[in-house]
Amino acid sequence: MEAFLMTLAVITVGLMAGVYVAFSVIVMPALKQVDAENGATVMQIINRDIVSSVFMFLFWLSSLLSLFLLVVSQQWIVKGGCALYLVGMLGVTAVFNVPLNKQLEAVTPHTKLMVWRRYLTRWCWWNHCRTVTSAITLIVFAAQ
Template identity: 50%
Template sequence: MAGVYFAFSAFVMQSLDAAGRATGMAAMQSINRIIVRSLFLPLFFASSLACLLLAVFGVMQWGSAGSWQMVIGGTLYLAGMLAVTAAANVPLNNALEATDACGPDAEAMWRRYMLRWLPWNHVRTVSCTVSLVLLVAAIAVR
C-alpha cells in the first residue's frame, strides 16, 4: 500500500493535473471506478485485517520483543490508511464521480479535489511507510 500511495503522491496526481482538468478528472474518475473492481480492494481489506490482528497480538504479548512495534505499526496503518481513506479520500472520490468532467462545475471540483485529496494521500503514504518499518522491525527483533 505504501508504494501505491507513494506513486499517487509523487507523480500520478501531478501528471493527471498537468494533462488538463477535463482529461485529468476523467482519468481519475476511471481509476476510481476500476480500482474497486481490481485486486487492490481485497488486498486493501486483507492488509487492514492483518494489521488489526497484529496490533491485537502485540497488545496480548505486551512486554515481549517487538510487541510495541506491532501495536504502533498496526494501529498507525489502521488510523493513517484505513480511517483516512474512509473519512477523507473516498468521500472526495465520490464527489469527483458525481461531477461531469466537461460540466460547468468541473474546474472548481478538480481544484478542490487536488487541494484536499493529495494531502490526505500524503498522510496515507507516510502512515503506510512508517507502519511497514515498524512491522518489519517487530519481526526482526523476535
C-alpha cells in the first residue's frame, strides 16, 4: 500500500512541480513584459480560475499524500521530503502566495501599478521557493 501511495505521490508532486516551473519560467516572465493593468488583470483571472481547476485537486492530494507518508514511512529521507513539501509548498502557498493573491484581487485602479510591481517581486520569489522544494521532494520520492 505504501508503495502505491509513494507512486501516487511521485505523480502528484511531479505535476505540482511542473506547474510551479511553468509559472516561474513562462507565465510570470511573460506577465512582466506587459503593462501593469493587463498583467494584473490576467493574474487576477488566473487566481480566480485556478481554485476551481484540477490544480486544487492535485494541490490537496499531493499535500495529503505527503502528510500520510510523513506519518507512516519508516525512511527518514522520505519523512524529510514530506516535511520539506508540506512547509515549502503547502506552507509557503498558505502564508505567502495566497495572501498576495488576495491583495492583488483587492486593488483599485489607483493602486494597481504599485501593488502589481510589489506582487511580481514577492509572488515570484515565493513561487521559486515552491518550485525548488517541490522539485527536491520529487527527486527524493522518485529515488525510493
